[in-house]
Amino acid sequence: MNLTRFLAVVKARNIEFFRDKSSLGWNLAFPILLLIGLSFIFSGDGRAAYKVGVVDSVQVHLAQEQSIGSELNKTESTQAKSAFLETRYIEFINYSKLELAKTKLSQHSIDLIVNFSKKTYWVNQDSSKSYLVEKIFLAQHHDFSQQQAQGKKIRYVDWVLPGILGMNMMFSCLFGVGYVIVRYRKNAVLKRLKATPLSAFEFVSAQLLSRVFIVMFMSSVVYIGCNFFFDFYMLGSYFDLFIIGLLGAFSLITLGLLVASRSKSEELIGGLLNLTSWPMMMLSGVWFSLEGAPDSLKIAADILPLTHLVAGARMIITEGATLVDISYHVTVLLVMSTVFLSLGAYFFSWNTER
């Protein structure tokens, strides 16, 4: 290797990088934002060891108010009942519907269900964690009657499947569209296309359709192929799953179009796409459930399209939900797609000025 030439290239590349202010700024900001985000997500006293569903919600609210020192007149009976709710390292989740809680228990998503007013609890006999938390519960409430939840056990792979497929779709949609458009813009492919009668709308629509086809085809192939080996859990309809996947892909592609609408710098777009994709990977429920997360985190997750794709698909797969049941997620994805597409089309630039 010729060292002089090598060092000259290194120097030139360094100058280029440091003179690209947007890219430089991004490279500084991204790790800082990531550190702030992670410190927020994993802040607190540590994660709970067990999750217990409570179906009479009064008990949960009461325990929460006690913990902040609220002065309430309580009966001895209520105090005894709520003592269990103050057990450390157990997370208590309020359910308004017993059936949903039983589904979660049977799927090992929670470890125990308690109904204090009916002095009843539900346990999953196949779960070691359910067995252990039952022992803790019975130490204080030995007079409760035991019930067992019915249903097929859900594995982590079943639970995480929509997240993995959704994440894969997200990367394909964002980078496959956003990055490519910026590359086209940079190396003058867009300029060449602008010199033809092709309109911006035609170009953008073509990119959208092409990517929707690619993403849905690839996701279908992955799902069908893996299903032979894993025999995935599926309570809902494949048609509904396809529709929510289609809506999710559409919203993610339009987001990619919006992000790439003006930039000419591949390094900047790489940063912007990472800025878009990393929060979704961390907060959209891909790897872990957000059920017990702080409300502020849930609100942040709610503005991310992947959250609605994953949540909708997961409800179809694990709870047998229909499109009507997940109409909130469907509506949010439709609204997001409309907003992203409108803004993307408005801001889109062939960027032919030198």
Next chain:
Amino acid sequence: MNTSVIEVENLTKVYKGITAVDQINFSIKQGHCFGLLGPNGAGKTTTIEIMEGIISATSGHVKYYGQMASSDISQQIGIQFQHTALQDFLTVKETLDLFTSFYQHTLTHKELIELCDLSDFLDRDNRLLSGGQRQRLLLALAMINDPDIIFLDEPTTGLDPQARRNFWQLIQNVKKKGKTVILTTHYMDEAEQLCDEVVIMDKGKIIEQGSPHQLLKKYFTDIFIYLPLAQVPNELVLEKHWQVVGERVEITTNQVESTLLLLIEQQVSLDGLHVKSANLDDLFLKLTGHALGAEIGENK
């Protein structure tokens, strides 16, 4: 045949305080090959891209057939950009298919393949094309809608001499079809070979315009005679005020016969004698005070 197809009026383009094109005017006649000449940075590409509608002018107008350029002009013109990438992983044939789909009226693939000599690499990936093959494909894309007006922005830059000459032949073929060709180049020999009329630009302004023959006739009456320095007595060089250029003596004269007789009388050997008329390079040097080649070198 002498109708103006394009009129450029008071065209100006300012980029971030830098005037790239400064109040230029010219018109282009139908069926002519019109050359925009000048070094890198002269404003040729900016001018041509405003004419194509790719970028907007700061002020001034471009008219096609006496009318202001409209958005559907792209159906009637063909463009070959100076720097453009083609979609990766597509073959030449697939690229032709893609661009064919953009236009209402197109030449057949057979006509394009014949006109631009594409038959040898039709199934080759765009990424694997040589420089000459790539330029031929780009010319085919410019011709795909059978336009009456074709813009070629430095089409032979970076090509080897053989490929350049082959490309010139393709442009001659296009001219024979009656098309109006607008060509930018910093190769003056290319302009002399191809252009019926030229505009010479420098620093955003037009410094001269006319046919190459008219311009050379206007500025040069002399012929250049070159002889190896070792063959010409030094006293004769000093007495006649001839120039020494490298290892050669440059004799500038408008009377070739008498000059040659003088050399013979002085018993100067005529081995290695080279006689040359002034060309557009010499004209550019005369007009700007700096050589075109030096400008190009500086800008590389």
